[in-house]
């Protein structure tokens with residue numbers, strides 16, 4: 034394997050789009066939509082279009098703005114197409130995993146963009162390999178493409194997708210192109226988001242509704258768990274097929290806490306509203322009467338404004354202040370070789386404003402703690418510039434276990450909350466107090482029952498059979514000390 038990684042294939046932590054238009058080229062809308070989803074993946078970007086006769090594909094490593102030039106967009110002919118941005122994972126700089134995956138079979142041409150992670154990809158790959166399928170990558174997406182192509186030899190499109198959905202298990206939001214027809218599929222648990230939008234001259238599918246907004250489109254609705262959406266190739270509408278029914282969903286709560294954009298709407302909730310509500314609940318559960326409340330920019334902002342508002346509603350004299358400034362040029366792709374470098378990166382990324390915190394009691398609000406690098410550094414930084422007390426309040430429950438469903442976190446042994454209670458963690462990060470939000474508060478803010486959420490990273494109990502699964506970080510462990518992406522984005 035080019036990067037010495039695992040046999041199960043990298044997980045896909047990504048953004049997907051698809052458009053079907055009438056009388057308009059698809060490439061540029063796809064490009065803008067991918068720009069809106071850049072936060073979901075910075076390792077590679079790609080677009081595949083179909084002009085009614087053949088597929089056109091352009092996939093590059095790097096950011097959307099760097100991956101395509103005018104010439105590339107001009108050569109992506111056709112009024113239908115799909116796109117993909119891929120998340121960077123430890124040790125992987127592997128262009129064979131860049132997407133959309135495109136291929137021609139006897140049954141026609143296929144393009145596939147995948148967000149999620151299959152838990153039985155190895156098994157399906159081995160079975161298909163035994164039947165003569167040759168694989169060019171170790172990714173899940175190619176497994177789905179081969180299975181679907183095989184089913185298409187015997188079935189019509191809808192039945193073929195249904196059969197593939199019966200064979201693959203795990204989390205997947207897919208945009209698929211079969212010749213010039215664009216499809217969207219969401220796994221039966223609806224783990225990763227996928228929504229439908231109406232745009233000028235047609236319809237689109239996207240991981241997040243912010244991608245519909247940038248095209249001045251109208252959000253139509255979320256794709257339902259287990260549903261297949263077929264966009265009409267002439268852009269006149271879409272058909273829906275509920276192919277698999279499941280009693281419970283397994284929506285990822287962490288999409289709302291950290292991963293998705295606050296201006297996106299996922300499963301009937303505006304992410305911004307959810308974050309503010311989580312902030313309010315954080316005050317209700319563990320509010321501390323300090324002089325100022327500071328968000329960790331950017332993702333802590335909505336939490337902190339909800340927290341401060343709830344405090345003020347109760348008459349607490351807590352002032353909301355932007356006391357931490359973020360250097361936006363220290364990005365997600367900043368690769369740090371050592372813990373020392375990760376700490377330096379937090380220092381480069383976040384700078385406290387002395388005048389806002391000096392001589393004050395301070396509450397810092399962040400969305401989550403993963404390894405604890407950010408919190409430890411922040412407490413120290415704030416004390417260095419004269420904060421009297423530093424209280425950490427976290428808008429999510431403690432992360433005690435890795436994510437196997439498509440969010441890049443840390444391996445179990447790197448998680449500060451794995452095997453430690455809140456008091457141990459408080460001591461380790463040297464805060465005056467520390468509180469996390471309860472799991473019940475998260476469920477309430479989302480308006481969902483616990484049974485309908487994937488809470489694997491905060492309970493260690495997963496809604497999928499993860500036996501034998503490893504996270505990218507766990508399998509990359511031998512290399513990780515030498516090359517690891519360790520800095521949080523915001």
Ligand code: AMP
Nearest residue numbers: 401402403404405406407441521522523
């Ligand atoms: P850490 O410093 O390792 O404790 O990470 C916590 C910080 O990382 C918080 O500021 C979060 O906003 C951010 N964060 C949480 N999850 C992720 C993720 N999957 N990728 C990058 N950053 C994250």
